[in-house]
Amino acid sequence: MAIKKTELYSSLWASCDELRGGMDASQYKDYVLTLLFMKYVSDKYKGDLYGMIVVPAGASFDDMVALKGDKEIGDKINKIIARLAEENDLKGVIDVADFNDEDKLGKGKEMIDRLSKLIGIFEGLDLSANRADGDDLLGDAYEYLMRHFATESGKSKGQFYTPAEVSQILAKVIGINSETPQDATVYDPTCGSGSLLLKASDQAPRGLSIFGQEMDNATSALARMNMILHNNATAKIWKGNTLSDPQWKEANGQLKTFDFAVANPPFSNKNWTSGLNPEKDEFGRFEWGIPPEKNGDYAFLLHIIKSLKSTGKGAVILPHGVLFRGNAEARIRENLIKQGYIKGIIGLPANLFYGTGIPACIIVIDKEHSHARRGIFMVDASKGFMKDGNKNRLRAQDIHKIVDVFTHQRELPRYSRMVPLSEIATNDYNLNIPRYIDASEPEDLHDLSAHLQGGIPNRDIDALAPYWRVFPSLRSTLFQPAREGYSQSLVKAAEVKTTILNHPEFQAFAAQSLQPFSAWCGQAALDQIKEGDNPKQLIHRIGETLLESYSEAPLLDRYDIYQILMDYWAETMQDDVYLLVQEGWQAGRVLRELVVKKGEKLKEQPDLVIAKTRYKTDLIPPQLIVARFFAAEQAQIDQLQSAVDSATQALESYLEENSGDDGLLADALNDKDKITKASVTARLKLATEPDEVAALKQAKKHFDAEARAKKALKEAQEALDLAVFKQYPQLSEAEIKTLIVEDKWLATLRTRIEAEIERITQQLANRVKELEERYAEPLPALTQQVESLSDRVAGHLRAMGLEWEA
Known part of the structure; x- marks a missing residue:
């Protein structure tokens, strides 16, 4: 049976465990990724005379397997890799890691055992059968490893990787879509491991022509391997310093221009002028101003603008300081705004990136429509994220909301607006987002009159208007008028939630809120999945239709509903679908026997134990069979x-x-x-x-x-x-489909959506309870209680013979 995505990931990460101790993640990533590359190209291209990669005799992963236990295993692995590199013009790309380095891998038996175990882990992976049509399992695995390496490498060494979630946003907001032709070009002058370029290319149906440059030698090698693993072997990646020695030029010596550009340059680079005299720049990149000598943020932005065609579009990740810093940067910013090059600005949450914890923004460039620019569209997306270890991470719903709002220029309170250039000019061309979008939550003010005289302010109750529109009679169930401008509660605080849940209007709302889901179940046609389908296209299609289904649902946020699907996809559905598109529905009948070699631990918990033999079910848990x-x-x-x-x-x-x-x-x-x-x-x-x-x-x-x-x-x-x-x-195929689609997938999603509906009610109940408890006792009543209790205490003390004069 084909390997699951999550199992592939865990196997790859296990390979990293074999290398911990001798080196840190910034070093051992080179070893793991090189072996992943060797295993993949061997499985895919060995014996293929017309493959993009030629695997000559003595240069395959099988030759490495034969070295397990060999006294010269490290040196011989280096020779195998060198042979493949030489045959495919990959010298300096896949031969960066030294497998015979005793300082990193140990001496003698320690090196032999470590490398033998490492090869054994990859030996157990069949990577040839794990590329669904149009999908990229190995590329995703590479992405998975890069994220973990960046996490473990720390601030100083994690800058080779832009989080995939941010990469998706950049790729989408520059306008690459199903109409973009294959010969359109995309460029990244600081491409790192190439993730931004690949995400951009993924947005076009047949990919794009990829160009990149990366200063760090090892990182540019990662990018080349990444391109091949993503089936983009023709991508062009150059080594070198983009600012002082740009490699992509036209025949006349000027900078080559591209249709699209994406970039995540090093933040606030203090050495950007190394090897470069910006006042005599032969490419004319600094005509709008020269950035400060100790801060290269605008140097990269100006290089990208110069590298775009007159119709070109780009997106660049930069620190927030570029939006408001003064002096030379203020002059450059003003000139770019007046030229109309800046289409929009997207403020991101803090602590997203691996090289720094500071918040960043995306500057979106559009040269094609610069002459007609009358405003800059701003998005404050700083509050939409989830915690992921010691970093923040964008969720699927955060990505989708940012892209939707930006693409359609949709103005949302405290989130996005089109800011006229005239307003920006009155602010001295300062682009700091909080100047134009107040994203802070409204302050919850206490009412002194209510505290003194009792009652709940109608102002606070009126603020719950979205609920009263859906539950028109619920308000009169919970409150009644007390005095002018104030109401009193009719339900005890402890009974508020029960009252709401039992109210007929809530029950009608709950039933109504499930109708879009029921309609979506039919549209999704999950029982029509067949071998060869593309899982990524499937989740995109059903995700978009679910969003559309809940676009008009009252109270519910359609992006929250979308996140429910995307979370379940990541947890369970993704693995299931990958198996189905590779093995077909008959995979539902398969039980895997768990065989544990002597001395090894059981890696998976069995689902069934029959006569002491342990079995694992990959698609249909036994409890679903039992229930049906x-x-x-x-x-x-x-x-x-x-x-x-x-x-x-x-x-x-x-x-x-x-x-x-x-x-x-x-x-x-x-x-x-x-x-x-x-x-x-x-x-x-x-x-x-x-x-x-x-x-x-x-x-x-x-x-x-x-x-x-x-x-x-x-x-x-x-x-x-x-x-x-x-x-x-x-099991018949019809029964398998029912068990997987109805009993497993849809039943789980329905339960989670029902929980989301109840969560909306909980929010209302919490607010009503909070208001009731806040104003339950007016100040005079509290004062009287204090006086009464004080008199009682004094009486008890007198009875004990204790008296004093005030």
């Missing part, structure tokens, strides 16, 4: 489980009652101060007192009853497990 085919048997097991619980409880109660120091079972304690069936049986042979004998016999009855109940449960469970085991190969 063996409900009566399960009900009997539930009854037997109740009988076991009752017998155990009766036994424990009896032992507790009679096992104290003076108890009748005190002498039945074993060496561990426990009473067991064996210790009771042993004591019975010695006991002579009638009361003790009777107590021991009763204890033995309880032990026997519990044993019989457990035996009956075990036999019934084993019988059910065997019946389930035999059911798998008998």
Whole structure:
């Protein structure tokens, strides 16, 4: 059976464990990625005379496998890689890591064992059969590793990787779409490992012509490997400093221009003028101004603008400082705004990137429509993210919302607006987003009159208007007028949520909110998945239709509903779909036997154990088979489980009652101060007192009853497990589809959407409860209570003979 995406990822990460200790992540990534590359090209191109990569004799991963245990394994691996590199013009790309480095890999047996284990991990992966048509499993695995390497490499060494989520945004906001031709060009002057370029190319149906440059030698090698693993072997990646020695030029010596550009340059580079005299720049990049000598942010931006065609579009990640810093940068910023080059600015959350924790923004460039520019579209997306370890990470819903809003220039309160150039001019061309978008939450003000005289301000109740529009009579159920401008609560704070959940308008809302989901289930046509389908296209299609289904749903945020699907896709559906498009629906009948070699630990928990043989189900969990085919048997097991619980409880109660120091079972304690069936049986042979004998016999009855109940449960469970085991190969395709689509996928999604509907209600209940508790006791009543309690305390003290004068 084809390997699951998550299993591939975990296997690759396990390979990293073999290298920890001798080096840090910024170093061992070169070893792991090189072996991934060797394994992939060997599986895909070995014996293929017309493949993009030629695998000559003695240069495949199989030749590495033959070296396991060899005393010269490190040196021989280097030679195998060198042979492949020489044949394919990949010298300096795949031969960067030295597999014979004793300082990093250990000496003698330590190196032999480490490299042998490392090769063994990759040997167990079949990468040839794991590329669904139009999809890129290995490329995704490479991306997965790069993210983990960046996380572990720390601030100073993690800058080779732009988070995939941010890369997606840049690729989408520059306008690459299904109409973009294959010969359109995309350029990244600081391409790192190439993730931005690949994400941009992914947006075009047949890809783009890719051009990149990267200063760091090892990182440019990663980019070249990344391109090949993503089936972009023709991508052109140059080594060198883009600012001082740009490689991409026209025949006349001027900079080559491109249709699109994406970039994540090093933030605030202090050495950008190294090898460069900006006042005499032969390419005319600094006609709008020369950036400060110790800060190169605008140097990269100006280079990109110069490298775009007159119709070109680009997106650049830069620190927020470029939006508001003064002096030379202020002059450049003003000139670019007046030229109309800046189409938009997207403010991102802090701590997204691996090289720095500071917040960044995306500057979107559009030269084609610069002459007609009348404003700059701004988005403050700084609050939409999730925590991921010690970093923040954009969720699928955050990405989609940013792209939707920017693409359609949709203005949302506290999130986005089109800012006229005239307004920007009045602010001295300062582009700091908070000047134009107030993203702060409205302050929750306390009402002094309510605190003094009681009642809940109608202003606070009116602020819940979106709820009252959906639940028009619920307001009168919860509140009634008290005095002018104030109301009083009709429901106790502890009963608010129950009152809302039981209200007929909420129940109607809950039912209505599931109707779009029911309609989507039919549109999604998940039971029509077939071999060769593209999983990424599938999740894109069903994700977009789910978003559309909930576009008009009251109270519910359609992006929250979309996130439910995307989370479940990442957890479960993705692996399931990858198996289905490679193996077909018959994969639902397959049970994998878990074989553990001597001395190894079990890596996966079995789903079924039949006659001591452990099995794993990849698509249909046994409980789904039980629910659909063996409900009566399960009900009997539930009854037997109740009988076991009752017998155990009766036994424990009896032992507790009679096992104290003076108890009748005190002498039945074993060496561990426990009473067991064996210790009771042993004591019975010695006991002579009638009361003790009777107590021991009763204890033995309880032990026997519990044993019989457990035996009956075990036999019934084993019988059910065997019946389930035999059911798998008998499943028809229709039954498999029902079990996977209806019972597993859609049932899970429905449950989670129902929880989201209830969460909306919880928000209302929490606010109503908060308002009621805040104004429940007016100040005069509190003062009177304090005085009353003070008098009572004084009275008690006088009764105790304690008095004092104020």
